[in-house]
Amino acid sequence: MSAPVLDVRGVVKTFGDTVVLRGVDLSVGEHQVVALIGGSGSGKSTLLRCASLLETVDDGQVLLDGEDVTDPRVDADAVRRRLGVVFQAYNLFPHMTVLDNVTLAPTVVHGRPKAEVQEEARAMLARMGLADKAGEYPDRLSGGQQQRVAIARALGVRPRVLLLDEITSALDPELVGEVLAVVREVAAQGMTILMATHEMGFARQVADTVAFLDGGVVLESGPPEQVLGDPVEERTRRFLARVIDAGRL
Template sequence: MSALLEVRGLRKAYGDRLVLDSVDLDVHAHDVVCLIGSSGSGKSTLLRCLDLLEDVDDGTITLGGVEISDPLVDPREVRKRVGMVFQAYNLFPHLSVLDNCTLAPRRVHGDSKAAAEERALGLLDQFGLAEHARKHPDRLSGGQQQRVALVRALCTGPDLLLLDEITAALDPELVGEVLTIVRDLAAAGTTMVLATHEMAFARDVATKVCFLHQGRILEQGPPDQLFTDPREDRTRQFLARVLPA
């Protein structure tokens, strides 16, 4: 079966600093791919390249058989198929929760207000947020805001969901409520690529784990293999540092 997302030879530099170096990655429908590695290893930059928030210097990104890294491709068309959730939520503070969630379906997809609100309210209810639909984001906890950001990304019905360290800005007691939502999405078959420092979550939920080091995917494989019998010395060193003894 061909991959939904194919990345080949991806390179990205900021000036003289090479951030992504010849990255290859395949993501199939219903995969949950976890990107792990030290801060600065290239995880967030890779996700931003996949969403075309960053231009790539070399290599190709193909989504559903279409090369989306082609400079002639309209990023707005790509983002109709790709949803992204950021570490810092990035909700619009002047809009209500409901308006945050319906903005893209109405403006980008051309959905009617009624249709967009019906879908958004259904998802907000599913994620325990229905009572907050008319509130502004600053009235919500960090965990609630991050759940709203997830709902906003899902409201467009994306083929691929990208999650960039979505628990990193949360208090420890709020991490679990957000990860529970992501677990539910994985169980429902949502295709995801996520950068995370939550090793237990990656071990339990991922179909594939990729260890990034100095801009390269140094090792990738099923979580049982990568966490228990990594092939690379650098992977073993990283896991020894971040896994409980």
């Protein structure tokens, strides 16, 4: 079996006296989709921020293609250039057009030819149903359209791993489907994805592995049909019961 693309080993993260991650172990293999589920405060977003080196870990390691990227001697900016990250907030540059938002990093950070990058970006926007929005500014787009642009921007750097942090949680319900459809297509094309989500039905359909975070640890992990359909741990069952009551499963 090949080594995982992203390998989280015993990661601990504290904020003051609060221990958020208590020794998390998690692996994401090539072309796999791993969905992180868990209640608010379980550590999903913190784990993604540690994986993307936006937070420093207090203990443990994060390996990207076998390299310990949490080693302080590693160039964090160089590592981030190998990752695509999308957050709840779209974080688009408001003074730049959609096309410029998508092409900025590949041209300026990665130094690729502008014409080549623009051609790729236009093709990507077309796949996402945004071909006619390339010249628009973000404030002219709906929330769902802005989030699709954010995904296109993350993919534009040709990342080894795409990290998605609750990307539909800030959207109106009627816009969620269009964003999830894009993620489903990206996953079908073989992108390696680690995503935090509260969309359990989507996780069941798309993920290869579902990992339940509780109390700062991965309490249960396995195929979606097992974790979501027949969980072993009592705390997983209680969490899913609350999700069912809320109409999300």
